[in-house]
Amino acid sequence: MTRTLADPHAVPAELRPYLREVVHRTRTVCGSHLVSVLAVGSVALGDYRHGRSDTDVTVVVDAPLPGRTRSDLAAALAHPALPCPAAGLELVVYDEAFAARPSGDAGYLLDLNTGPLLPDRISLDPTQSPAFWYVIDRSVAHQAGLVLYGSPARAVIAEPARADLLTAIRASVREHSGGEGHLADNRVLNGCRSVHFCRTGRWQAKRRAAEAVAASEERFRPLLKAALRSYERPRTEATALPTAEVRAFLVWVAERVDETAATDRAG
Structure with a gap:
């Protein structure tokens, strides 16, 4: 073989x-x-x-x-x-x-x-x-x-139904909001990927998704840039990110997912 x-x-x-x-x-x-x-x-x-x-x-x-x-x-x-x-x-x-x-x-x-x-x-x-x-x-x-x-x-591989997919994305954000077992930069970048999917219906690489969200969301830009810098490092050398800022960003991400799901249901 x-x-x-x-x-x-x-x-x-x-x-x-x-x-x-x-x-x-x-x-x-x-x-x-x-x-x-x-x-x-x-x-x-x-x-x-x-x-x-x-x-x-x-x-x-x-x-x-x-x-x-x-x-x-x-x-x-x-x-x-x-x-x-x-x-x-x-x-x-x-x-x-x-x-x-x-x-x-x-x-x-x-x-x-x-x-x-x-x-x-x-x-x-x-x-x-x-x-x-x-x-x-x-x-x-x-x-x-x-x-x-x-x-x-x-x-x-079938594409999951959109309602099931948004439910899964919301659960993913909830998991990353807890933080246990996840690097802070990965929690933030996965949040960016979720937002990008809600906006476009397409999956994007974490770094490109973070760049797109940073371009449109000025208040989160410093955090997203810090997450991107950390993500350039090996896992064992990842840098800490401000806990309160990470939590606030993921709350915002969850709200975007919930809004997308509500819009789908209304449509």
């Missing part, structure tokens, strides 16, 4: 050998059940930053895999057995039938987090996880998923 990517030049050079091996090991474990392997997140949106970004991968298979197969896949991809050069690997496996329909559920077969800067996590039960992470990721995948192997993203 050859180790190739569908479009290697679309993948950052630092990740190419690693993602080739991810695809190879996924094909080895899943065999003929494998439909697609897709890069999502910062790689798909053209904003991967080495030393800062995770690499996010979505896998689609043509039937629910037995628990043993899912555990074998997690073991095959776990760091450091397969050393991850990014901050971490966040890999989610979906059954083709689930992925092909709009859903507000988590719905995964396997959720794997592994890597040098990520807490290890393996879940085979989607009820263990808040659904919003997966709804947003599937929307990004539908819009911009980069094919590493198999069928195109739009052929296998």
Whole structure:
């Protein structure tokens, strides 16, 4: 079995050998059940930053895999057995039938987090996880998923219903408002990405979304510029941001999401 990517030049050079091996090991474990392997997140949106970004991968298979197969896949991809050069690997496996329909559920077969800067996590039960992470990721995948192997993203990943997506975005803002386990710069930039989606209906890379919001919202401009400067640094060197200003910004973001949802309902 050859180790190739569908479009290697679309993948950052630092990740190419690693993602080739991810695809190879996924094909080895899943065999003929494998439909697609897709890069999502910062790689798909053209904003991967080495030393800062995770690499996010979505896998689609043509039937629910037995628990043993899912555990074998997690073991095959776990760091450091397969050393991850990014901050971490966040890999989610979906059954083709689930992925092909709009859903507000988590719905995964396997959720794997592994890597040098990520807490290890393996879940085979989607009820263990808040659904919003997966709804947003599937929307990004539908819009911009980069094919590493198999069928195109739009052929296998449905766009979630807009109401479900706005509910997920609101839950994401609530999660980031709490702050626990999240860097301050990432909380702010994810808020910018949420606002940009509400304004445009399209997902944008965090940095470009922050630049767009900073251009239109003068009162938050100093905070957003500080978040962007911090985001240029490795995760381990991220700078602190004023807690009250971060909280006020995320309250404003939540209000924008709520306004968008209310406008949709009224329309």
